Amino acid sequence: MATPVPDDLLRIAQYVGLAEDAGYPLSERQLWTYAETPLPRRTTDLARLGIFGGRGALVDAVPYMRRVGWILTLEDGTVRLTALGRAVAKSGTTGVLAEAPAPVGxxxxxxxxxxxxxxxxxxxxxxxxxxxxxxxxxxxxxxxxxxxxxxxxxxxxxxxxxxxxxxxxxxxxxxxxxxxxxxxxxxxxxxxxxxxxxxxxxxxxxxxxxxxxxxxxxxxxxxxxxxxxxxxxxxxxxxxxxxxxxxxxxxx
The missing domain is CATH 3.30.870.10 (Endonuclease Chain A)
Structure with a gap:
């Protein structure tokens, strides 16, 4: 099902979510770097990860995501997804940012x-x-x-x-x-x-x-x-x- 969220913005939201799930909060500078750097060519490994692909760079992504309430920048400069941002990231994922499991077992x-x-x-x-x-x-x-x-x-x-x-x-x-x-x-x-x-x-x-x-x-x-x-x-x-x-x- 198509998502109303642009693919490039969705990819950045997933990137922050991936870092959080790995226990590594990104700094805003790191997120800017990711948003501004042209995306690499697809390889088998990168295609499997699903967070690369497409062309160009998004220089307005970080302020846009902050304005629409997808991210928060904390006092120490790290960036966190809000509950809305995490929902946005999950809405278009293809298996990269797995749905958080219910607290079972x-x-x-x-x-x-x-x-x-x-x-x-x-x-x-x-x-x-x-x-x-x-x-x-x-x-x-x-x-x-x-x-x-x-x-x-x-x-x-x-x-x-x-x-x-x-x-x-x-x-x-x-x-x-x-x-x-x-x-x-x-x-x-x-x-x-x-x-x-x-x-x-x-x-x-x-x-x-x-x-x-x-x-x-x-x-x-x-x-x-x-x-x-x-x-x-x-x-x-x-x-x-x-x-x-x-x-x-x-x-x-």
Whole structure:
């Protein structure tokens, strides 16, 4: 089926996605270089990769992709696909940027695996616009969550006096048009960590996502009927939780 996205722009979106999935965020300079450099001739290997081909260069690609909301440039100069950008990349892929798998079965995360973060990203992104329940999820993980997944609800364990930068994170998400609701309960109300996928699948996460670079852990599908019971409890906890009100300035 034909895609309404121009092939050359689609190819650049796929390029950023490929780098992210490999655990290598591109700098904007690297992306400019890719966009501006004439494409090489097709060879068997390059044709198999599917990210080259065609002729010419796109000197306006990066500002265009930023303007239309496909990419974000972070403070350190690296470029990330937004949820929209990832969807655009997937819309025309021919097997290069594989559809993120749903969080089914068993996923092992080892700190000794150099692609540990890429594996984690695929697993969480596979939940679509789902809910992450992680009582110990830290503020500095939200940038990764917002730029690399479509998760739209996060339930944390926090004291009302310990919200830290959460209001500003929620404000940044609102300003970006990134649908993200963050709620919190007292720390003693929760312990286990879960991922509720957009399609209703439920997975249990062994350790907090903050520690996947330190500890071996796993993401495991919870079978029915136990999943239904847990999801009802999580829904009740979400309803009882306090929302984090977004702020965009210190004077609010």
């Amino acid at each position: 068993l996923v092992i995360l080892s700190p000794d695996d150099p692609l540990n973060l890429a594996t984690l990203t695929r697993s969480i992104a596979g939940a679509g616009a789902g809910m992450l329940v992680d009582p110990y999820f830290q503020d500095d993980m939200f940038e990764w969550l917002m730029s690399s997944t479509s998760i739209d609800r996060v339930l944390l364990g926090r004291k009302a006096t310990k919200l830290g930068s959460l209001p500003f994170i929620a404000g940044a998400a609102a300003k970006m048009g990134r649908g993200l609701s963050v709620r919190y309960l007292p720390p003693d109300r929760m312990h286990d960590r879960y991922l509720v996928a957009e399609n209703g699948d439920l997975s249990m996460i062994g350790a907090s996502l903050n520690g996947v670079h330190r500890n071996d852990t796993a993401i495991m599908r919870v079978p029915a009927p136990g999943a239904a019971t847990i999801k009802r409890r999580l829904a009740n906890l979400w309803d009882q939780a306090m929302p984090v009100e977004p702020k965009s300035s210190l004077t609010e």
